[in-house]
Amino acid sequence: MSKIAIKEDIFWVGAKDPDRDVFDGLMPLPQGTTYNAYLVVGSEKTALIDTCEPEFLDQLLGNLEGVKKIDYIVSHHAEQDHSGSIPLMLERHPEATLLCLQKNKDMLQTLMTIPDDRIQVIEDGGEVSLGNKTIRFEHFPWVHWPETTITYIPEDKVLFPCDFLGSHYCWENIFAGDDPIVYKGAREYYVQIMMLYSMMTAKHLDRLKQFDIEFICPSHGSVYDKPQIILDLYEKWMRAAPENLALIAYVSAHGSTEIMANYLGEALEKRGVKAVLKNLIGLPLNELAGDLTDAATIVLGSSVIMAALHPLAVYTAFLLDRLKPKAKFAAVIGSYGWSPNPLKKAAELLPSWKVDVVGSVIAKGHPDAAALAELAALADTIAAKHREAGLMK
Numbered sequence: 001m002s003k004i005a006i007k008e009d010i011f012w013v014g015a016k017d018p019d020r021d022v023f024d025g026l027m028p029l030p031q032g033t034t035y036n037a038y039l040v041v042g043s044e045k046t047a048l049i050d051t052c053e054p055e056f057l058d059q060l061l062g063n064l065e066g067v068k069k070i071d072y073i074v075s076h077h078a079e080q081d082h083s084g085s086i087p088l089m090l091e092r093h094p095e096a097t098l099l100c101l102q103k104n105k106d107m108l109q110t111l112m113t114i115p116d117d118r119i120q121v122i123e124d125g126g127e128v129s130l131g132n133k134t135i136r137f138e139h140f141p142w143v144h145w146p147e148t149t150i151t152y153i154p155e156d157k158v159l160f161p162c163d164f165l166g167s168h169y170c171w172e173n174i175f176a177g178d179d180p181i182v183y184k185g186a187r188e189y190y191v192q193i194m195m196l197y198s199m200m201t202a203k204h205l206d207r208l209k210q211f212d213i214e215f216i217c218p219s220h221g222s223v224y225d226k227p228q229i230i231l232d233l234y235e236k237w238m239r240a241a242p243e244n245l246a247l248i249a250y251v252s253a254h255g256s257t258e259i260m261a262n263y264l265g266e267a268l269e270k271r272g273v274k275a276v277l278k279n280l281i282g283l284p285l286n287e288l289a290g291d292l293t294d295a296a297t298i299v300l301g302s303s304v305i306m307a308a309l310h311p312l313a314v315y316t317a318f319l320l321d322r323l324k325p326k327a328k329f330a331a332v333i334g335s336y337g338w339s340p341n342p343l344k345k346a347a348e349l350l351p352s353w354k355v356d357v358v359g360s361v362i363a364k365g366h367p368d369a370a371a372l373a374e375l376a377a378l379a380d381t382i383a384a385k386h387r388e389a390g391l392m393k
Contacts, residue, residue, distance in 0.1 A: 009041040013063035015056035018170040028284040032170030042130020045071040051085035075100040076162035078107035103147035142197040157214040167221030176222035191289035202238040242296035244391040250301025251280040256335035267379035280312040297329040304336035317349035332360040
């Protein structure tokens, strides 16, 4: 590859990783990812915005071929997929100065060796001139690390938001346009990386309104050449009320819990609540993630295995407790052989997710008529809760 023009004298020069299938040992990457770096050529100075994982340094250097001088290297975020190659780039360009906020400097020097005399600390809200272009720095904490910075070039109306607004998507065409595949990846990325901090970071959407933006250039995935699309989606994901939707995520060892999940789903549909069923066996996290932005109710279903909830149900409960989706209601269903206690205690796996647990239905073995009647009553309760919350017409 070679550098790709975003606007006049602003280029993508990063690295593509189409074969990476998991991120942080947790997040599936069905479409790979990119490590976006950008070259900004001013009339007097040249800046490299972010770098890449060290193993992809050759791609970055290839895209910078012919660039004889780099005056500044900008670091938005200390995590190695963006900053891991900074020490190597500083070695190759002894004339370059690393620009970052103080918080970022502290974390960078914790994670890698960068001498003090190669770093220039910029104040929050500070600006650095490249001649005919200006780089403005602003601290945007918890999107998704405490030191994260965004930068903006007012002369070109280009925003560099680091991980904020990004996606794990290894593109063929760098510009997102209105391609639904890009925004599906962006939603999965939001759930898996940003949702945990959404209560704190929603205010950053308002801060972006101060900027006149033509292009959004995140640190992963596509460049948004229609920026309002992703901004409106984040507004919806972060702030809009959940939808009249119940997500039933279940794991069934011998079919009994699956019968319960299907029965509850049908009962909810009859009462006007859309139900989405997800069998957790073999389900990658990204396939569960999408519905977490929309569901008003999440039902966790599990068999009892080895005198405990099924490990997949425990894992899903852990994710719910950490991600804290905006669902208002939760419930538990499941089947057991000889001890119902793990199902009775399932809500204890959600200590920090502030959600209203509206009921549980626990069957011994194959669900009998009494268990099915309890599931119908649970569907009544969920529908009533949705109606009271103004989610049903």
